[in-house]
Amino acid sequence: MRQFSPPHLAALAVLLVAAGGSVLAGRRFSRGGEAEWARWFSRVLAGIIFAAWAGEYLADVIEGTWSIQFTLPLQLTDVVSLTAIYALLTRRPWAVELVYYWAFTATLQAVITPDLAYDFPSVFYFTYFGYHVGAIVAAVWLVWGLGVELRPGAMWRTFAATLGWTCVAGVADVITGGNYMYLAWKPAHNSLLSAMGPWPWYIASGVLVGLVLLAIVHWVTVGLRRLAG
DSSP: OOTTOHHHHHHHHHHHHHHHHHHHHHHHHHHHOOOHHHHHHHHHHHHHHHHHHHHHHHHHHHHTOOOTTTOSSOSHHHHHHHHHHHHHHHOOHHHHHHHHHHIIIIIHHHHHSOOOSOOTTSHHHHHHHHHHHHHHHHHHIIIIISOOOOOTTHHHHHHHHHHHHHHHHHHHHHHHOOOGGGSSSOOSSOOGGGGSOSTTHHHHHHHHHHHHHHHHHHHHHHHHHHHHO
8 A cells, every 4th residue: 555645545544533533432432421423433443443353364264364373463553552451341451551652653653554465455454453443542532531540650561561472473584574563574564663774684674763752652641631721
């Protein structure tokens, strides 16, 4: 997919509308107390994310593109999608925190610079943006719509969880010869990794940039909370 092509811009527009709408709806819900429609919204959003995430693997099998090197559920996106579903259904603080920080760092970058070889109206267009956009909307809905609080140290716990999953993906890359989390080589499309030097140096740079992005999300969130409160 070409970055900022009409289908890409359409997906970004859906993200803006869905995220903004969820905040407005959630704030109205929180003032009126617990409402059944809000619980159903969380369930429906969780269902959309799951359908898109699982549907992509099903499409890979049907298309004959599934492979152990590239389509095991070992990307950070897989963890974000499943954690978003769990957070929507349970509102567990640790899950909400992980989704929030991941959504506004890794997932947001994936939406702005999509690593997608297919274009509209391919099923992969809908699955890719379904679970990526869904995770960001889930983060906005839970934290800014429903007001789930981010506990002290959430940024550092997210950073630790990211490093832990990176180690898992790295071991998988060695075993399968794949490129999970882009630890073996950079993605073909332009992204932050494009400016971080050759392998393996971009991995170390990526860790530092990831920490900086998490810190930016943290301080922006703190600032917005103060303005709102």
